Amino acid sequence: MKQDIVLVLDLGSEENTRIARAIRGLGVYSEIHPHDLSAAEIGGMGNVKGIILNGGRNNIVDGAAIDISPEVAGMGLPVLAVCHTGVRPRDMERFSDDDAALARELESFVFGVCGAERNWNMRNFIHDQVELVRREVGDGRVLLALSGGVDSSVVAALLLRAIGGRLECVHVNHGLMRKGESEQVLEVFRNRLKANLTYVDAGERFLSRLSGVGDPERKRKIIGEEFIRVFEEEAERFDGIEFLAQGTIYPDIVESGTKTAKTVKSHHNVGGLPMDMKMKLVEPIKQLFKDEVRECGLELGLPRSMVFRQPFPGPGLGVRCLGAITPERLEALRESDAVLREEFEAAGYDTKVWQYFTVIPEFKSVGVREGVRSFDYPVIIRAVNTVDAMTASVERLPWELLDRITDRVLSEVKGVNRVLYDISPKPPATIEWE
Numbered sequence: 528m529k530q531d532i533v534l535v536l537d538l539g540s541e542e543n544t545r546i547a548r549a550i551r552g553l554g555v556y557s558e559i560h561p562h563d564l565s566a567a568e569i570g571g572m573g574n575v576k577g578i579i580l581n582g583g584r585n586n587i588v589d590g591a592a593i594d595i596s597p598e599v600a601g602m603g604l605p606v607l608a609v610c611h612t613g614v615r616p617r618d619m620e621r622f623s624d625d626d627a628a629l630a631r632e633l634e635s636f637v638f639g640v641c642g643a644e645r646n647w648n649m650r651n652f653i654h655d656q657v658e659l660v661r662r663e664v665g666d667g668r669v670l671l672a673l674s675g676g677v678d679s680s681v682v683a684a685l686l687l688r689a690i691g692g693r694l695e696c697v698h699v700n701h702g703l704m705r706k707g708e709s710e711q712v713l714e715v716f717r718n719r720l721k722a723n724l725t726y727v728d729a730g731e732r733f734l735s736r737l738s739g740v741g742d743p744e745r746k747r748k749i750i751g752e753e754f755i756r757v758f759e760e761e762a763e764r765f766d767g768i769e770f771l772a773q774g775t776i777y778p779d780i781v782e783s784g785t786k787t788a789k790t791v792k793s794h795h796n797v798g799g800l801p802m803d804m805k806m807k808l809v810e811p812i813k814q815l816f817k818d819e820v821r822e823c824g825l826e827l828g829l830p831r832s833m834v835f836r837q838p839f840p841g842p843g844l845g846v847r848c849l850g851a852i853t854p855e856r857l858e859a860l861r862e863s864d865a866v867l868r869e870e871f872e873a874a875g876y877d878t879k880v881w882q883y884f885t886v887i888p889e890f891k892s893v894g895v896r897e898g899v900r901s902f903d904y905p906v907i908i909r910a911v912n913t914v915d916a917m918t919a920s921v922e923r924l925p926w927e928l929l930d931r932i933t934d935r936v937l938s939e940v941k942g943v944n945r946v947l948y949d950i951s952p953k954p955p956a957t958i959e960w961e
């Protein structure tokens with residue numbers, strides 16, 4: 528099916544994403560492109576119903592006129608010019624800052640002026656992508672690094688629907704996953720969805736490469752490089768695979784707020800995997816925003832716990848086991864994180880707080896247990912809220928919840944004798960400790 532499209536042409540506004548999302552929220556597909564998109568490119572897209580020319584704080588200077596090229600104007604599509612500055616150039620709309628009002632304003636343009644139809648929804652999206660992938664891949668096979676994160680999981684589920692047994696998933700367990708995570712990947716994809724899944728237990732290998740390395744940047748680099756090495760080794764076993772799937776999503780390819788009005792940046796290598804593998808890329812969710820990726824996952828039947836998984840850094844627990852990682856501290860970290868997650872779920876805080884985890888530093892402190900002196904590590908709790916991860920504020924957790932977590936951590940986790948709560952916002956702290 529060919530869906531209607533309303534294009535957002537960007538002149539450096541930070542609001543493109545908000546507008547495109549609002550249009551999709553109305554059930555009409557919308558994409559963001561640089562303002563100098565040619566008539567031929569627009570013509571090649573199918574059912575373009577209208578154009579929103581989006582100025583914004585960066586580019587609209589006092590009353591200056593902006594316009595589309597005469598060639599694009601010649602296509603006769605309805606155009607809505609928008610500005611977000613207080614200064615309103617002649618003949619330009621200014622959208623409301625309130626999201627509901629924005630949706631209403633767009634509604635009258637999209638339906639009233641452009642005559643677009645509400646034919647964008649997740650079911651249609653999946654249907655179209657399945658068709659597209661089948662056409663793209665033909666009889667070929669596709670390799671996917673399945674981390675268990677939301678994006679790669681949704682890609683796996685979508686590709687399974689499209690090409691079934693011709694998808695080869697590789698899950699590399701770097702030994703820095705949270706408790707139960709790799710097991711869930713195996714359970715969902717291998718047992719339930721019957722995917723071809725190669726499980727690589729590389730925990731020992733990563734730990735030995737990281738042994739004695741305390742510098743956070745070195746640790747990250749080692750984990751990243753080792754991951755690629757392990758994946759490449761596995762990929763060699765699948766001789767003759769011509770496609771590599773990636774969980775690239777829309778925010779990865781759209782960069783809003785650029786000064787140059789060139790909004791689409793190069794997005795190769797997004798998943799950190801090397802492009803010299805000479806495989807063609809398959810990126811079936813690259814048009815979706817994060818919340819749409821989740822909706823897509825639910826529609827494809829993935830469990831909620833996988834689809835609504837909180838963000839987890841690529842280097843995993845490696846950046847939360849501070850300094851040189853040791854198996855004992857890593858184990859205490861994994862166990863304390865599991866306790867924290869259980870208690871957050873039980874209290875309904877798992878859906879309330881954006882990201883929450885534990886951290887274990889390298890230093891020890893003195894304590895006493897059953898009359899005997901102890902010298903053990905502290906566990907640090909972190910629970911933050913953010914919109915874009917650029918700034919973050921600390922969740923004011925109820926004392927009772929902190930009490931419960933503390934009790935459980937101190938009685939269930941070995942090698943730990945204190946629990947601390949990190950109440951530092953970002954900035955000046957970061958969300959992670961390394």
Ligand code: XMP
Nearest residue numbers: 838839840841842882916953957958959960
């Ligand atoms: P910071 O610590 O910089 O983190 O405030 C911001 C957000 O990014 C996540 N993060 C990462 N995600 N690979 C990732 O995929 C990484 O190396 C990485 N480092 C930090 C972090 O968990 C937080 O959500």
